[in-house]
Structures are given as structure tokens and as C-alpha cells.
Amino acid sequence: MREYLLTLCVTAAVVYLSTAPVRKFAIAIGACPPVRARDVHREPTPRLGGIAMFCGLCAGLLVAAQLTNLSSVFSHTSEPRALLSGASIIWLLGVLDDKWELGSIVKLGGQMVGVGVMVAQGLSILWLPIPGFGNFSLSPTLGAVLTVVLVIITINAVNFVDGLDGLAAGVTCIAACAFFLYAYRMWYGHGVEAAAPATLFAAILLGMCVGFLPHNAHPARIFMGDSGSMLIGLMLAASAISITGNVDPDRIVANSGSESAAVHAMVPVYMPLLLPLTILAVPVADLILAVLRRTYRGQSPFQADKGHLHHRLLQIGHSHSRAVLIMYFWSAFVSFGAVSYSAGASPNVLFLAVVTLSIVGVVLLLLPRFTPKVPRWATSFVPPRYRMYSPTNRQKTLAEPNLNVTHGDDREAQPQVSPVGQTAKKE
Structure with a gap:
């Protein structure tokens, strides 16, 4: 645990210290696009925060490779190298988009190339562990396709939720923390050594988000941009893929003592499509609703609008800060609830906690109606x-x-003067 904490702290420190120079660099090269109709901020804010996050990723992997216990991850598997290769392509694609606004088709093609490079180097789903039946082997083609689809869904889910100050970084931080606890328990609690890469990736991702949040909290001084949102989405998906297909359910059964206990332990893992839906449920739900909404209107699924969940929270009367905190609450509720269930929590206690927290969440959502x-x-x-x-x-x-x-607490009591000298109502 100490080596993981050291890696996390180094990653967070590098991201935190490098964000200020990156902000100056973004302003110098003009990576401060004007405020668009769908934006909620009122002043042009520099992007390219993903540069600092990528520096933290490289620093975290470099430090982990020098530590006694974590160095075995680099010597026994090619997954760290595959992650870094795919992340480099995705990050570079995001940097270009932050500066020149690439088209949606170009970004989707670039994402497929980056994920394809990662899959080609060994970070892919090879089989599906099914408790009671063993490992269901996948063909190389099917495993590669399933991996690409899963990663692209997660990347765009995080990208879509990046609409308020500190929202994407905070939601991903919560998901990474929950996943780190689960993967660490799989390794040291059940003796699954194959969970070591996923645990390392989750620790580094947690450090990246923690280091960037102080600069991105409302009011944000810099945005992570697509270079950051797509990068952390790839990191979260890579952690899920790394542990899925590398866990032997028969070994879990032996360590758990019974097949029913093994099923509880494997809940967030034995179905690879279930993992991102539980750990990242809120962004994925926002992604699905956005695609359905835009398709129903006859628009492209990648056409931006102001109908996301965080936009709706603002529309019903929540302040910027409260909307972000509500999204944090629901993300933590779902992700840590899944981890608690997989840890074998008492069903009665878990049910009571779910009902209580659901009531609290509904009250928070309806607060502006009071x-x-x-x-x-x-x-x-x-x-x-x-x-x-x-x-x-x-x-x-x-x-x-x-x-x-x-x-909300972000009230404005000053009229805005339009360019023609008349008083206009702020949106």
C-alpha cells in the first residue's frame, strides 16, 4: 500500500505543479476559445489541462517502475507499455482538438486508432470469467472489438460529462478511488496477482485527478479539455480491461469458500460491460440519454447541446457548485455501492443504506423546488x-x-450591458 500511496502522491504533485505553467502556455498559443452558446462559464478560459495530467501519468509510471514491488508489473506484463502507447495517441488527439476544434468523425477515428494500438500491444479482453463455469475464451477478433467498444464508450462518457468546473475530474476521481479499493482487495484479499496492473492504473488515475482538481474547481482557472477528459476516460477503461479476463473465478471460489461468495466477489468484474456501468454509471447514463435525445431530434449524436444532466440541474435552479456536488453524490453512491456489494456487505444493511441515501439524493435534487x-x-x-x-x-x-x-450561492445582481449599450438579461 505504501508504494501505491507514494506513486499517487508523486503523480498528484507533478500534475498540481505543472498545471500553472501549462495554463500560461495555453494562453500564449491562444488555446482560449470564446464562450460558446452551450458553455456555462462567462469568460474565455484556457484549455490544455490534459498536458499536465499526461505529465503526471508519465511521472507515476516512471516512479512505479523503480519501486521494489511495483516493478514486477513492468517486468511480467506489457500492459503499462500498452497503456502509455494508447494514452499518448489519445492525448495528442485531444491537444489538437483543444487548439483547432477537430470534427467529431476525426476524433472518433483517432480514438479507434489509439485504442487499436493499445489492444495490439496486449491490453485486451482475452476471456470472460464466469463463476461456476470457468473462463469463456474469446477469439482475438471478438476480444479486440469488445475492447475497442468498451474503451470508446468510456472515453466519450467522461468527455460528455465534462461540462462544469471540476465535474469530470471529480466524478472520475470518485470512480478511480472505488476501483482502486476493489482491485487492491482482489490482489491482496484473494491473492489474484493479475490485478496488480489495474491497481496501479487506478492509483495513478486517482493522483492525476487529485492534482488537477484544485485548479479546476469552481471558478476554474483552466479546463482539462479533450486532452484531459479523453485521457482519464482511457485510463479508467484500461483499468477495467486489465482486471477483466485476467481473473480466474475458480481461484476466487477456492479463496472465498463457496461459489455464492465468489459470485458476490466477482460482481463488478465477471461482466466487462457491467464494470463501467457501475463504476461510471452517471456519465454513461448521460451519454446514453444524449445519444437518444439527439437522434430523436434528427441531429448527429456528437453534436453538442445543453441537455446534459448537469445542464438540467442548473435549469431547475441549482447553483454551479451544488450541481457539481449532486453529481459527486450520485457517482459515489453507485460506485461505492457496487464495491460494498462485491465485498460481501450484509444485504439488510446495504438495502437500508441504499434507501436512506436515495432519499437524501432525491431531497437534494428537489431542493430548488422548495x-x-x-x-x-x-x-x-x-x-x-x-x-x-x-x-x-x-x-x-x-x-x-x-x-x-x-x-444558489452564485447569484449575480448586476445587469449586463449589451454591445449596443442597452441592458440585456443574462442567460
Whole structure:
């Protein structure tokens, strides 16, 4: 565990320290696109944060290769080299898109090339472990196709959810933390040495997100861009693929004591399509809804819009910060719930926790629908959102209809002047 923590800390430090120079570089080369109609930020913000994240990836792999226990991952398998090769292509594709706005078809083709290079070097699904039946062997062609589809889905799911400050990095950080705990338990709890690469990849991904979040939290000073979102999506998918197909269910049965216990232990792994859906359920759900919505409208599935889950949270009245925290909550709820179930948690306790947390999540989602009123003496102890509904502030708001007041802690009370000199309402 100490070597994993050291690798995580080094990765986070490199990302954190290199983000400021990368921001200056992005401003110098003009990688600050103007604000688009679908954006929620109001000022041009530099992209290319993925450069710092890629530096952290390289530093993490370099440090891990020099450590006593983790060095065996590099000597016994080619997966780290395959990951770095595929990540380099995906990262370079993202850098070009952040600077010159590549077309969706070009990006999809580049993603297929990057994932293909990774698969060709050995990071692929070779068989599906099915408890009670053993390993179901896949043909090289079927395994490669399944791997490419899984990785591309995960890459675009993370890319689609990257719409608010700190959202993609935070959601991926939560998923990486949950997956790290699961993979570490598979290795040291069940003696599955093949889980070592996946554990290393999850630790490095966790460090990349932790190091970048201080710069990307609202209000963000830099965006990760496609160079970062596609990179961390590839890292998360590679961790899932690395452990899927390398785990022997018969060995799990022997270590667990019974087949039923082995099934519980293998839940997030024995179906490769189930793993990203549980660990990254919220971004994948957002991706599916976006494709269905755009297809129904007769648009391209890759055409950007403002109908994502985080956009809807803003539309119903949540502030920027609260919308991000709600997405964090649901991501942690699903991912850590899956890990808890795989660890053999008591069904009754797990059911009670699921019901309780679901109620909390629904209350958080419906919070803007409430119209709380607080006594005048308590207005100084509550956030501004609750003060604006008090009788005094309600009369003040009605008396000043020109003020643009939005929900949440990010309220703006200053009118925006349009280029023609007239007062325009902010969106």
C-alpha cells in the first residue's frame, strides 16, 4: 500500500505543479476559445489541462517502475507499455482538438486508432470469467472489438460529462478511488496477482485527478479539455480491461469458500460491460440519454447541446457548485455501492443504506423546488439563497425587477450591458 500511496502522491504533485505553467502556455498559443452558446462559464478560459495530467501519468509510471514491488508489473506484463502507447495517441488527439476544434468523425477515428494500438500491444479482453463455469475464451477478433467498444464508450462518457468546473475530474476521481479499493482487495484479499496492473492504473488515475482538481474547481482557472477528459476516460477503461479476463473465478471460489461468495466477489468484474456501468454509471447514463435525445431530434449524436444532466440541474435552479456536488453524490453512491456489494456487505444493511441515501439524493435534487422562509432574526445564519425568500427580501426583489437574481450561492445582481449599450438579461 505504501508504494501505491507514494506513486499517487508523486503523480498528484507533478500534475498540481505543472498545471500553472501549462495554463500560461495555453494562453500564449491562444488555446482560449470564446464562450460558446452551450458553455456555462462567462469568460474565455484556457484549455490544455490534459498536458499536465499526461505529465503526471508519465511521472507515476516512471516512479512505479523503480519501486521494489511495483516493478514486477513492468517486468511480467506489457500492459503499462500498452497503456502509455494508447494514452499518448489519445492525448495528442485531444491537444489538437483543444487548439483547432477537430470534427467529431476525426476524433472518433483517432480514438479507434489509439485504442487499436493499445489492444495490439496486449491490453485486451482475452476471456470472460464466469463463476461456476470457468473462463469463456474469446477469439482475438471478438476480444479486440469488445475492447475497442468498451474503451470508446468510456472515453466519450467522461468527455460528455465534462461540462462544469471540476465535474469530470471529480466524478472520475470518485470512480478511480472505488476501483482502486476493489482491485487492491482482489490482489491482496484473494491473492489474484493479475490485478496488480489495474491497481496501479487506478492509483495513478486517482493522483492525476487529485492534482488537477484544485485548479479546476469552481471558478476554474483552466479546463482539462479533450486532452484531459479523453485521457482519464482511457485510463479508467484500461483499468477495467486489465482486471477483466485476467481473473480466474475458480481461484476466487477456492479463496472465498463457496461459489455464492465468489459470485458476490466477482460482481463488478465477471461482466466487462457491467464494470463501467457501475463504476461510471452517471456519465454513461448521460451519454446514453444524449445519444437518444439527439437522434430523436434528427441531429448527429456528437453534436453538442445543453441537455446534459448537469445542464438540467442548473435549469431547475441549482447553483454551479451544488450541481457539481449532486453529481459527486450520485457517482459515489453507485460506485461505492457496487464495491460494498462485491465485498460481501450484509444485504439488510446495504438495502437500508441504499434507501436512506436515495432519499437524501432525491431531497437534494428537489431542493430548488422548495421555498424556504426563515425568521428575520435567523437570516444572518443561513446562506443567501434562504434569505432571498424571507418577507423583507421578497418585497425588495419585487420592488427591483431589473435585478437578475439566480438561484444558489452564485447569484449575480448586476445587469449586463449589451454591445449596443442597452441592458440585456443574462442567460
